[in-house]
Amino acid sequence: MSQHLHTLPNGLRVAVAPMPHVETSSVGVWVDVGGRHERADENGVAHMLEHMAFKGTERRSARAIAEEIEGVGGYINAYTSREQTAYYARALKEDLDLATDIIADIVLNSTFPEDELARERDVVRQEIAQVNDTPDDLVFDNLQEAAYPDQAAGRSILGRPERVGRFNRDELRGFMDRGYCASRMVLAAAGAVDAEAFLKMAEDRFGDVADAPMDAPEPGVWKGGRIVDDRAIEQVHLTFGVEGVAYDDPDFTAVQVLSSxxxxxxxxxxxxxxxxxxxxxxxxxxxxxxxxxxxMFGVYAATAPEDLAELQPVLVDEIRRTATDVTEAEIARSRSQIKAGMVMALESSSARLEQIARQTLIYGTPQITADMLQKVDQVDEAAIRRVASRLFDGGCTPAVAVIGPASHLEPEDAFAKRFR
Known part of the structure; x- marks a missing residue:
């Protein structure tokens, strides 16, 4: 399957993956900026900025943005992660120009109307409250904080309600000006797309984006520890993790197979x-x-409070057993699961869009599918044993998060000893 990468004179990268046999086009902008790029006093600003991008531009109101894309049967959305922010749309192939124009408009020309900002502060506070009421979501935020305490890598992407309620236009604009620069952006399209025509669209709409790279985020330093939220609910939500591997680590693919x-x-x-x-x-x-x-490499389970004492050692024992006892049959099954996911993504324009955009941000270029499949096929029994030993036998202090009745929780020191 063909794919193209072009860099505009200002440093903005354009990735295109034509899919001749589909009738839809997906387009989006991925920005190499997320929660990790925030200062401690602006935690949550990247996510608030993503929300406010849809609330009006110099040419479109918030309602017009929604009506124009939905008027042609299209779809538009966005998300913020710790390291990236994405804005994307999907439409019929004849509406790619409109979808691209709307994406460019909200990313480059948002005005952050004060009345909309006042409302959106309340919306985001409701989003935070929803997460706090959803233990199987909140427990992962707590796990990240336990792993990276007092660090940008450990703070919640949503931010704290009291701080979210004070964000103003100048803070949003300041963060955008620091981070939304040409060299940190990837404009991508996949599906029914003509690569040459799309490059012309990119030059027309993004050719004048300035480039003023922001500082790299502070390094994430694994600490480990435990956060327990002992509350009266029906189940105990337990998750724990050890230090994992970066995207460019030679063991990245083997760790993915191990997780499967x-x-x-x-x-x-x-x-x-x-x-x-x-x-x-x-x-x-x-x-x-x-x-x-x-x-991070981790495990999650939810159980009855009275079963927590039995569950903890079972989870750790199964994890540690992979360092000494694996079979080629189960490795082959795991390889097949991962490869099937990769290949199935090639059949959806939106999944393909996400794939080429993220790969360009992470690796500098979209990856060749055949090469990725070959890496998966190379993961054998020796590789699984090696990465399992690396992850679980290195004396790493685990990060642990628990929400629910915790009276049967193993003492912190005793649990940590299971990883030594």
């Missing part, structure tokens, strides 16, 4: 042992998250 093997589906070790054999949890899975300079 350990807790990536109904056939995974954790699902079979924790749910099927012991009935200790309805939901249990593992995850491997990466950043530019590090990452």
């Amino acid at each position: 093997l350990l807790g990536g589906g109904m056939s995974s070790r954790l699902f079979q042992e924790v749910r099927e054999n012991r009935g200790l949890a309805y939901s249990v899975f593992s995850f491997a998250g990466s950043m530019m300079d590090g990452g």
